[in-house]
Amino acid sequence: MNLPVVKxxxxxxxxxxxxxxxxxxxxxxxxxACTRRGLDIAQIGxxxxxxxDAVKAVAEAEASGCNALVVFLGNFGPExxxxxxxxxxxxxxxxxxxxxxxxxxxxGRGDAYCGMLNCSYNLNMRHLKAWIxxxxxxxxxxxxxxxxxxxxxxxxVIGAKNLKIITFGPRPQDFFACNAPLKGxxxxxxxxxxxxxxxxxxxxxxxxxxxxxxxxxxxxxREMGEGKYYADLNERLAQYELTLLxxxxxxxxxxxxxxxxxxxxxxxxxxxxxxxxxxNSRLTSRGIPVACETDIYGALSEYxxxxxxxDAVTLLDINNTVPPQMYESEIRGKFEYKPNDLxxxxxxxxxxSCKMRDGRAIKYQLIQHRVLEPEGSEPDISRGTLEGDxxxxxxxxxxxxxxxxxxxxxxxxxxxxxxxxxxxxxxxGIFAIHGMARFYRHVLVGKHYPHHGAVxxxxxxxxxxxxxxxxGIPDIAYNHPExxxxxxxxxxx
Numbered sequence: 001m002n003l004p005v006v007k008x009x010x011x012x013x014x015x016x017x018x019x020x021x022x023x024x025x026x027x028x029x030x031x032x033a034c035t036r037r038g039l040d041i042a043q044i045g046x047x048x049x050x051x052x053d054a055v056k057a058v059a060e061a062e063a064s065g066c067n068a069l070v071v072f073l074g075n076f077g078p079e080x081x082x083x084x085x086x087x088x089x090x091x092x093x094x095x096x097x098x099x100x101x102x103x104x105x106x107x108g109r110g111d112a113y114c115g116m117l118n119c120s121y122n123l124n125m126r127h128l129k130a131w132i133x134x135x136x137x138x139x140x141x142x143x144x145x146x147x148x149x150x151x152x153x154x155x156x157v158i159g160a161k162n163l164k165i166i167t168f169g170p171r172p173q174d175f176f177a178c179n180a181p182l183k184g185x186x187x188x189x190x191x192x193x194x195x196x197x198x199x200x201x202x203x204x205x206x207x208x209x210x211x212x213x214x215x216x217x218x219x220x221x222r223e224m225g226e227g228k229y230y231a232d233l234n235e236r237l238a239q240y241e242l243t244l245l246x247x248x249x250x251x252x253x254x255x256x257x258x259x260x261x262x263x264x265x266x267x268x269x270x271x272x273x274x275x276x277x278x279x280n281s282r283l284t285s286r287g288i289p290v291a292c293e294t295d296i297y298g299a300l301s302e303y304x305x306x307x308x309x310x311d312a313v314t315l316l317d318i319n320n321t322v323p324p325q326m327y328e329s330e331i332r333g334k335f336e337y338k339p340n341d342l343x344x345x346x347x348x349x350x351x352x353s354c355k356m357r358d359g360r361a362i363k364y365q366l367i368q369h370r371v372l373e374p375e376g377s378e379p380d381i382s383r384g385t386l387e388g389d390x391x392x393x394x395x396x397x398x399x400x401x402x403x404x405x406x407x408x409x410x411x412x413x414x415x416x417x418x419x420x421x422x423x424x425x426x427x428x429g430i431f432a433i434h435g436m437a438r439f440y441r442h443v444l445v446g447k448h449y450p451h452h453g454a455v456x457x458x459x460x461x462x463x464x465x466x467x468x469x470x471x472g473i474p475d476i477a478y479n480h481p482e483x484x485x486x487x488x489x490x491x492x493x
Contacts, residue, residue, distance in 0.1 A: 023074025184402030275384030349385025360388030390429030
């Protein structure tokens with residue numbers, strides 16, 4: 001649910017002093033290579049040589065339902081018309097060029113290697129955004145591979161540009177980590193609707209007795225399994241889930257996709273009678289991220305990750321170190337990580353159940369139980385978290401953030417969740433990222449990032465990096481190897 005479906009159109013361009021047939025023959029070879037890879041690509045019939053052709057090609061692509069384009073330089077290419085395609089088309093565009101080797105080097109030489117330079121120059125002069133692969137020149141099969149890599153990038157761009165983030169806040173008191181300027185959202189095309197926690201409570205009460213509640217309760221019971229949920233709590237959780245889903249549908253307005261950033265403490269459990277974490281996890285597993293603690297940029301980060309991977313994501317605190325005794329008994333000699341490569345990623349219970357180990361169950365939020373309920377009492381309003389260890393997996397830890405000066409910046413780091421029991425509470429896992437100590441100091445601390453990070457459950461750093469680069473983010477940090485110092489790293493230390 002709630003994710004864009006990418007339909008790519010392939011447009012060939014040709015400089016008028018080069019053979020048109022060369023570009024079209026090479027376009028057909030790319031189409032054939034895409035078919036062999038299982039890529040469903042629309043071939044645009046107009047080959048662009050001039051500005052009028054560019055208008056016609058974009059119109060044909062839009063009529064075919066394309067929401068992303070590949071502009072293919074089958075020969076040198078016409079600098080102005082080919083770049084105007086990116087101006088006329090309302091969607092991500094990729095520019096690639098044909099390598100030689102499919103004909104003679106007299107009548108069959110295309111010089112697209114040269115043409116790509118002028119294409120890039122012209123795009124920059126017009127301030128047009130485009131995705132250009134790391135090495136954008138190749139054979140038909142290599143171009144098809146580049147197009148395959150473009151698909152998740154395009155999905156992330158399309159999703160963000162058609163997203164509305166709905167908030168119920170404000171952020172919790174003295175919780176500045178989740179407070180950031182909204183300016184950055186508008187710069188990449190995201191819309192936002194801000195509401196109060198009271199609006200949410202009123203809507204929740206209006207859903208009392210909703211005939212759909214029983215069906216949601218049954219689904220929750222099937223998901224968790226007997227003995228792993230509170231039967232008396234499910235009805236309240238189901239009522240809340242329907243409240244959010246209906247709000248999303250009724251308030252997305254002109255946007256196609258939604259994400260939430262909701263306040264969840266301290267008043268929430270006392271007024272609603274439960275913690276919302278499990279419901280948040282269920283919506284997130286369907287492509288509708290619900291970020292904790294009104295973390296707007298956390299919700300945006302989660303949504304982009306869901307678009308890139310077409311999979312469930314989560315939002316976690318970069319929370320605590322791994323105790324030395326646990327490292328010695330469970331990790332040393334079994335995994336190639338140093339102690340300071342490790343940390344525990346935690347949140348109260350918002351990670352989707354499909355990303356957790358056996359033994360996960362709906363429980364209560366220990367910290368809120370201490371604060372909100374009488375000492376020695378059984379948990380009641382603090383119930384509703386989904387707790388357990390996060391399943392072992394490759395991961396990408398990342399975040400897109402607007403800093404206090406209103407500038408967008410991002411970080412991306414790949415790693416894994418180790419198959420080691422945490423012996424702790426909440427939704428939690430032991431995360432391993434090579435060079436984490438220096439990354440923590442010189443990126444997370446040094447560049448003033450908040451404690452929340454988004455998690456995608458696979459290695460997708462390349463795609464996320466390219467999405468952020470497409471949006472023009474000037475500072476995209478990553479975990480440097482030991483041989484590469486960070487910008488402000490003390491060389492004497």
